Amino acid sequence: MKHFYALILLVLLGASSFRSYGQAPEPLVSGNFQGLSVEAFARRLEAQTPYRFFFDSVAVRGVLLTVQAQGQPLASVLQQALAPTALRFAIDEEHNVFITAGTAVSTALLESYFRGAPGAAAAGNAPAAGPVGPAAPAAARGTDSPARLYEIGAAGAAGTGRATLAGHVREAKSGEPVLGAAVYIESPAIGASTDQFGYYALTLPVGPHVLNIRGIGIKNTQRRIVLHADGQLDVEVAEDITALKEVLIEAEKDKNVAGMQMGLERLDLKTLRQVPTAFGETDVLRVVMLLPGVKTIGEGSTGISVRGGATDQNLILFNDATIYNPSHLFGFFSAFNSDLLKSVELYKSAIPARYGGRISSVLDIATRDGNNKQFAGTGGIGLLTSHLTLEGPLAKGKSSFLVGGRTSYSDWLLHTLPSQALRQSAASFYDLSAHITHEFNEHNTVYATGYLSHDRFKLATDTAYAYDNRAASLKWKHIFGNKLYGVLTGTGSEYQYRITNDKNPVNASALTFGIGQVGLQADFSYFHNATHTVEFGGSTLRYRTAPGTLAPLGSASLVVPDALPREQAQESALYASDQINLTPRLAVYLGLRYSLYQALGPRDVAQYAPGEPPSPGGARDTLHYGAGAAVATYHGPEYRVSVRYALADNASVKASYNRTRQYISQLSNTATVSPTDIWKLSDAYIRPQVGDQVALGYYHNFKHNTIETSVETYYKAVHDFVDYKSGASLLLNHHLETDLVNAEGKAYGVELSIKKITGKINGWLSYTYARSLVRVNPGTPADRINGGEYYPSNFDKPHDVTLVGNYRFSKRFSTSLNFNYSTGRPITLPLATYVIGGAERVYYSDRNAYRVPDFYRVDLGLNIEGGHKVKRLARSSWTVSVYNLTGRKNPYSVYFKSVDGKISGYQLSLFGQPIPSVTYNFKF
């Protein structure tokens, strides 16, 4: 009974990171342990107590333990048992017992802490229970030590009131900033999260505190401070190695409930790695597609729809630089090398005010900073691709580099195939990323990122395709003081493609398209006090597009050079937001972004009869705008508001409303995103897209915050997104406006999700009911689609169930299982057939009136880690996976085709049988 109460107490107390940890009475151990190995001993103690034991099995090999205990405290039993051996132990407040050879590990806990009286500058750094012999001095890493008492600000300064403490949290080994870590004190409960730079700021009462730092992939860390006045405290935390995975996963704890953000999905590298994919390649976008609220049109496509939005409504940022085409090899791979990534954040609703430019979502992909202490590398070898990443210090502790590359050998594979048609084909890609961090001093840090991806393919036809993404960003972070810091960011992105056709010399030609953008933005964060956190800033962005150029190739070509005039536009925005913690239960985020867009000359704009939609041949006049003249101006506010109310420590309700504006559209009249889609800037005829979304969510955590549940519901309306008239021609169209129509969209849905983030079994299960509808109802009846009524968009797949599960057999073996079911996507089917020109033809139904059969897929993966010795030349791991385990032939599309004059129905499946793959990853 006593144990039971202790357990209850533990659960309740541990429910929130911001809650105090109570010193639960240590469990009593009884038993006669005779000549047991350490493993067996630990197993028996684990059975009796809620404690978990960690030790290096090599170090304890051959050690036999003997002890008799009758209702004795755990620590005393351990002490007795280990005393005759060279083993030492330590217990932390997480109920973990660490048995080590020689010296006990520091669990970073202080006796004074457990007495609940922080502040006394006790010199000892004894772990929870006194081990035999002194614990290892945790101060081994310089002066950064949990034992040390940090005096912040000049002692004797105003001894009352509050002061602001700010600084960076970095990983001790690599010097990388730790983002999203919670930095908090428990009494009173005041906390903050580190931002993308690992920066935090807290306004605390002056006096002694114990500062707790918890985060993904780091060990829980504490610092004892005495705060006299505003000051800085940088904290280095140890990387959490695999043996301590439990702690690693517990890190995010109650963010789900206590955080302000809703509709945010955050993925770390570990989650990305364990999800099985079609070619064994860790793939950011593939995992994003498994998140609730994210849909794709099919398996071989990286175009995603977030909450019913279009594929061009997602802002994909790679270290703040926009990436226009995030895919390789027809969309089978995403264009990001996962080795470099630190985290991936997807904002589905409540998009913070600092982001703008796209309606549906923000996918923020951040790279790690390079290791600024020592040279290191990671790499992987897979069936179709290989990748290598190197990192190291440029100036020790101050600056670092991170360079990664990835390349495919699909070209070589193709040439070995028996089919001559395939041997004549070529398909290859590579991508390169580089990231440099330099810290000038504690107030100024510069980050530079470069990104390049290239795809080239020539199929058995006479046409060769190539496309490139280029992006770069340069960030300067300046800390003005404890309460204010700013980041100045310059970005540049470019996307272009080139299609060449040289088989027939008379028609030989090259078609090119390009878009580029250069932007500058300044973002400031101001930690006014514990109640107000203010962010503000501004940005401006210059777009330039070369919408299409056709040029002859070779002297025999009769192709007339044709070029659509270049277009340019300027998009600027100012924003401010304030996160107000009104009461400990109620917090409000108020944000406003105001964006201004101008399509700029030089440009000739066709004028159509007033009140009439643009129609071919309907142009009455052409108006010329000079260089820099505003051809069209659009502007408007974008509201970003959210509210959180904590119902209890483990439950909260959040609501948000946001408006977003988008001034650039992707034009594609294929159902999926293809590499040859073009981007079109808003102009006099193409109005910007405006989206409104309201969302409401309920969040509840169970079992010590290890199980997160949430229900989110949303309604979204999109105005003026671009759709096409039937049979529109989008390439080299000098009067594109005559083929486009403005459409209205609405989407609504409910997302239910259960996440288990810790334990041997972890993963998530989600169910989504979502609708996505479109209406094209322009003035002329002929241009109406489906009679001007709402019809399902290509992404309207109402029911979706996704399970992403991982089961860890041991520290070295784990299996992952994906299960995905969704309603089939809408398609247009033939209603009737008829004969014209001697062949059977079809008359189609209303657009998207039917659906392909339901989608269902199971993937299985096995991850095998090499040894976990920290000191080893290289750490390696194997991933074996089978994609589409059941071999179900999920229809990618259904179509009716006239073959030899007869209409027949076909269904096309891309991955119609199980696809096994093996990947070898290494790290040194």
Next chain:
Amino acid sequence: MLRFTKYFSGALAVALGAGLAGCVEPYAPDVISAPNRYLVVDGYINLQGVSTIRLSRTKNLNEPVPPPAETRATGYIQDDAGARYPLYEVGGGTYASAFLTLSPARQYQLHLHTAAGRDYDSDPVAAKPAPPIDNLTWDRDYAGVHVYVSAHDATNATRYYRWTYAETWEFRSAYPSAYVYNRTTGVMEPRTENINLCWVSANSTAIPLSKTTALSQDVVANFPVISLPENSVKLSIGYSVLVQQYAQTPEEYAYWEKLKKNTEEIGTLFDPLPTQLTGNVHCLQDAAEPVLGYVGAGAVTERRLFIDNHSLPSSIRFQTGYETCAPPDKVLLSDVRSYFTNPTSLPLYALYDPGSGAVIGYAGGSAGCTDCRLRGTNVKPSFWP
């Protein structure tokens, strides 16, 4: 021009080759039926000759019957000066004009009045006579045998081209038959008619289209109209194709291009969205009634090409269409009556006793494998060399 769909189907091919098990299977949806049967108008106004218009109705997807013909309609061609040229029903939903010589300078439209009392007009279209076909050539590469058409218009007036073609090829049945079994007399008689060598013809079902609007001159250079596998039965002995060239207005070209996209260039990774395509014919009583088909006006030019199997490598193992034929049966004299009374069995040649040289029976083959007339005609076409 740049042909995307080719790339897209190629993309699938690469996917297949790279170990992705992409696959295409037949698909039969639950019964889909259209609420109505819409009128289909198939034909064009011929400036030089007989204009033929076929009227039919749409049918539901799963109905195995041919589309129902629209009979007992009346109609006429009318030019923009008001002159009318009546159409006469020739049966089976086909309507034809007299042999006409119409001015290419005028615009033409078709007027129809159905037996149900509804009136239909096609939009007036400019007449577009086609320029002559300059050349019709062929070559062979890894993908097969291709027939290319070349044409030009020195006045740069044509720009939009469409072709149809009629293929004819010579073929042999699996077994030659030297005898006819006379079922009334029970006597084996020598066969006088050759039923081993035949010719068969087929009209185009695909829609080859090309436009030269992106070129500085109105030149179609070696446009591939037909592609055949190199071992096609069509090439096994002799092959001939008559290519007909049409000039079109931009609107007519757009119609055929959409029709092609809707039914031919699909089934790829990046399919174009299908369009609810109708055409340029409208019901006068109900503007919202879908009417399918595009009625253009023009004059056709044509050119014929022959491909002899001697100009193809002798290593090619041609398909015969008779691959499934069983070897001939040996029919002893005693069984001749019972075996050959069945008209689906034909005698091939006599079997002799190796010693005495006497006829001991006949080889027998099925009619399907012996009589080529079941697949074509043994009357040599007039144009055949």
